[in-house]
Amino acid sequence: xxxxxxxxxxxxxxxxxxxxxxxxxxxxxxxxxxxxxxxxxxxxxxxxxxxxxxxxxxxxxxxxxxxxxxxxxxxxxxxxxxxxxxxxxxxxxxxxxxxxxxxxxxxxxxxxxxxxxxxxxxxxxxxxxxxxxxxxxxxxxxxxxxxxxxxxxxxxxxxxxxxxxxxxxxxxxxxxxxxxxxxxxxxxxxxxxxxxxxxxxxxxxxxxxxxxxxxxxxxxxx
Amino acid sequence: xxxxxxxxxxxxxxxxxxxxxxxxxxxxxxxxxxxxxxxxxxxxxxxxxxxxxxxxxxxxxxxxxxxxxxxxxxxxxxxxxxxxxxxxxxxxxxxxxxxxxxxxxxxxxxxxxxxxxxxxxxxxxxxxxxxxxxxxxxxxxxxxxxxxxxxxxxxxxxxxxxxxxxxxxxxxxxxxxxxxxxxxxxxxxxxxxxxxxxxxxxxxxxxxxxxxxxxxxxxxxxxxxxxxxxxxxxxxxxxxxxx
Numbered sequence: 001x002x003x004x005x006x007x008x009x010x011x012x013x014x015x016x017x018x019x020x021x022x023x024x025x026x027x028x029x030x031x032x033x034x035x036x037x038x039x040x041x042x043x044x045x046x047x048x049x050x051x052x053x054x055x056x057x058x059x060x061x062x063x064x065x066x067x068x069x070x071x072x073x074x075x076x077x078x079x080x081x082x083x084x085x086x087x088x089x090x091x092x093x094x095x096x097x098x099x100x101x102x103x104x105x106x107x108x109x110x111x112x113x114x115x116x117x118x119x120x121x122x123x124x125x126x127x128x129x130x131x132x133x134x135x136x137x138x139x140x141x142x143x144x145x146x147x148x149x150x151x152x153x154x155x156x157x158x159x160x161x162x163x164x165x166x167x168x169x170x171x172x173x174x175x176x177x178x179x180x181x182x183x184x185x186x187x188x189x190x191x192x193x194x195x196x197x198x199x200x201x202x203x204x205x206x207x208x209x210x211x212x213x214x215x216x217x218x219x220x221x222x
Numbered sequence: 223x224x225x226x227x228x229x230x231x232x233x234x235x236x237x238x239x240x241x242x243x244x245x246x247x248x249x250x251x252x253x254x255x256x257x258x259x260x261x262x263x264x265x266x267x268x269x270x271x272x273x274x275x276x277x278x279x280x281x282x283x284x285x286x287x288x289x290x291x292x293x294x295x296x297x298x299x300x301x302x303x304x305x306x307x308x309x310x311x312x313x314x315x316x317x318x319x320x321x322x323x324x325x326x327x328x329x330x331x332x333x334x335x336x337x338x339x340x341x342x343x344x345x346x347x348x349x350x351x352x353x354x355x356x357x358x359x360x361x362x363x364x365x366x367x368x369x370x371x372x373x374x375x376x377x378x379x380x381x382x383x384x385x386x387x388x389x390x391x392x393x394x395x396x397x398x399x400x401x402x403x404x405x406x407x408x409x410x411x412x413x414x415x416x417x418x419x420x421x422x423x424x425x426x427x428x429x430x431x432x433x434x435x436x437x438x439x440x441x442x443x444x445x446x447x448x449x450x451x452x453x454x455x456x457x458x459x460x461x462x463x464x465x
Contacts, residue, residue, distance in 0.1 A: 066394060
């Protein structure tokens with residue numbers, strides 16, 4: 001039976017699955033917070049903020065995530081910087097930070113699109129009613145952005161779950177790494193990777209169905 | 223960042239080493255994109271086919287592959303002494319690293335390109351097909367001479383941005399032993415213990431290549447794709463950018 005090897009090493013695969021989920025969730029929360037802040041910076045009236053936001057987005061979108069992870073873990077490590085005194089914790093945090101930074105750039109683009117989609121007349125009306133810039137953002141611009149950004153954020157979440165596999169290259173024992181350990185113990189490489197494949201599909205296919213459903217719903221309403 | 227680690231970069235041999243990596247990265251990207259385009263086109267047409275025994279396997283391939291991490295596919299093809307190709311190439315066959323990388327990248331990219339091409343095809347007005355068929359063209363001839371030239375033209379910017387993704391993804395084939403840019407960099411810093419300097423240089427090189435390409439694809443406007451196609455393109459870009 002394909003994937004039967006999961007039941008021979010349940011603790012390895014389940015720990016892997018759990019770590020994949022943890023990094024995905026932490027990375028996604030970080031990416032949404034960071035991306036929203038960067039998007040606000042990019043549409044703000046303060047020019048240097050816009051410039052920094054733009055530089056951040058272009059840099060993180062145009063370099064490979066794996067190199068960013070190496071830089072965060074090995075590069076900063078060589079300077080003596082550690083995310084935690086505990087090695088395992090440190091790798092884990094480096095991976096989650098890397099996920100948040102990389103996907104934050106994509107979130108920023110999506111949220112920026114949503115913010116720019118708000119009619120200029122509303123912004124002017126809110127400002128002329130005496131709302132400060134930040135109040136206007138909080139009460140007028142951001143709430144209207146949510147609906148249009150949810151389906152694209154779902155797509156970013158799927159990409160993020162898949163990309164957590166890169167954390168294996170810096171030593172986080174997520175799914176792919178678990179498969180590699182099983183491979184080195186049993187020399188049954190094909191079986192181990194097919195098991196990892198099935199567990200990844202278990203996460204990404206339901207997410208994909210959910211995102212498609214949301215997309216259809218929100219597009220009809222619009 | 224120690225001051226004594228920088229003078230080594232004055233040595234042209236080091237830059238030659240980086241250059242070899244860049245060459246391998248570009249080479250593997252171009253081969254993968256070429257292969258993916260052919261396979262992707264076939265699956266795009268397969269998914270649009272009216273025959274269910276062609277359509278369903280195509281949907282299964284495209285959606286299944288897109289749901290997987292590209293690194294997993296690369297590692298899978300990179301298994302040393304894999305039994306996957308034995309039935310075709312004999313018992314002693316070991317897939318060369320380069321081709322293992324190309325297959326992993328291409329399998330993923332072909333599924334993405336299939337979706338891009340399909341989005342281009344379905345965005346064309348139905349009248350195009352109907353007019354061609356009314357003029358007596360066969361289904362295949364309509365596709366070849368009327369639909370595909372327009373659809374592919376519309377999708378050139380999207381395919382170029384996918385090339386940027388592929389170039390970023392090539393950094394993953396270093397994990398199975400292809401000496402692309404990142405792997406070359408890793409070889410240097412394991413020798414000289416200077417990961418931060420080397421990784422900064424590697425990041426800069428990737429950035430220059432990818433930034434130039436993504437700017438070019440943004441500028442390129444070959445006719446405006448309809449709104450639905452643009453939404454689809456954005457979704458593909460967000461979901462399938464890996465690494």
